[in-house]
Amino acid sequence: MSEVILPPAMIGIIGGGQLGRMMAIAARQMGYRIGVLEPGPNGPLAQIADLEINAAYDDEHALRQLLDASAVTTYEFENISAETVADLAAHGNLPQGPRPVAITQHRLLEKNAINEAGFETAPYANVPTADSLDSAVAQIGYPAILKTVTGGYDGKGQRVLSAAEDLLQARELVSDSPCILEGFVPFDKEISVIVTRSVTGEIQTFEPVENVHKNGILHLSMVPAVISAEVVAKAEAVARGLMEKLDFIGTLAIEMFVVGDDIVINELAPRPHNSGHLTIDAHNVSQFEQHIRAISGLPLVAPQRIAPSVMVNLLGQHVDYALEQWQKPEYGWGKLHLYGKAENKRDRKVGHLTFVNSDADLLSDTITNFLADFPD
Ligand code: ATP
Ligand code: MG
Secondary structure, three states: OOOOOOOOOEEEEEOOOHHHHHHHHHHHHOOOEEEEEEOOOOOOOHHHOOEEEEOOOOOHHHHHHHHHHOOEEEEOOOOOOHHHHHHHHHHOOOOOOOHHHHHHOOHHHHHHHHHHOOOOEOOEEEEOOHHHHHHHHHHHOOOEEEEEOOOOOOOOOEEEEOOHHHHHHHHHHHHHOOEEEEEOOOOOEEEEEEEEEOOOOOEEEOOOEEEEEEOOEEEEEEEOOOOOHHHHHHHHHHHHHHHHHHOOOEEEEEEEEEEOOEEEEEEEEOOOOHHHOOHHHHEOOOHHHHHHHHHHOOOOOOOOEOOOEEEEEEEHHHHHHHHHHHOOHHHHOOEEEEOOOOOOOOOOEEEEEEEEOOOHHHHHHHHHHHHOOOOO
């Protein structure tokens, strides 16, 4: 069994964006020190790190420098080469290893792994080249979604196919990069379950979060999700079962579609996730603290919700409006999180605002009013 890593040991984080920053805030609160490797200087995480290494994500020398300085190292994103992670895991303490990255950075491998583990996804077909598009469409039918197998996020690298006239555009996408074609799932709701598995094998799940997307980007996350107790239990069982079957360590997010009483898995993220940000303010433990506990060998905390909560995502174009509203007493109780990004770029996630209140009517009215003039 691995040794427990206690503060003030250094935790290394590969990737310096907002997810790393929020991991680091949780870790620093407990007294850990933080090292970060990212290409550019002074990013969201580097602003609060003890050690900053600026180097490319494939710079083996620099990565080893981070590992050598850290008692344990993790990553905040999946778009790092699995081979690099495998080398690092052989060299130092990177308990998550390469598999979560290798599987989740490739939509086809991910779908295969989920189905082999015995869980349901949308029907899908491999579309490695434009030539294979017609047979994939014949197999899956319309409507369907063509997605690049690597590199997609926030709905980027996707085309919806409703009829044959959409094939031309779809062919362009697959000519640029290999894709899969997914059958469109007529879902009632989208939920996600944040699940953590520690190096000791202990597993804890947060309650399902209900998610609303706008233009392919997460807009709102809410707890409790308005779904039946049966679906809650199914979703949590799926999350737990998948972690065990896939033998993953760390905090993971599982995006799911609710179809009637059934759960269909959309995709996995091998790290804390945007839909779990509300756990910082709405639960007795956050997805970030749970992740740090998991990789450090500490016991996990059984999550409890403090009160109903809604998180509003803030994209670059929302910040001015949000700051104007947040100064007012009726919104000032919203917990503001800004990530310290250099610029407020359009459609990029730069912060979030979480409202937590045991008065569900007040919560719902506040959100309705807050969103009334929310910019697009
Ligand atoms: P993110 O990084 O924000 O999670 P992504 O780019 O990886 O997004 P997906 O999660 O695959 O993309 O898709 C984005 C959204 O598009 C989903 O949350 C869902 O609303 C819709 N969507 C994706 N695939 C399907 C599907 N097969 N059936 C129905 N809706 C889908
Ligand atoms: Mg998604």
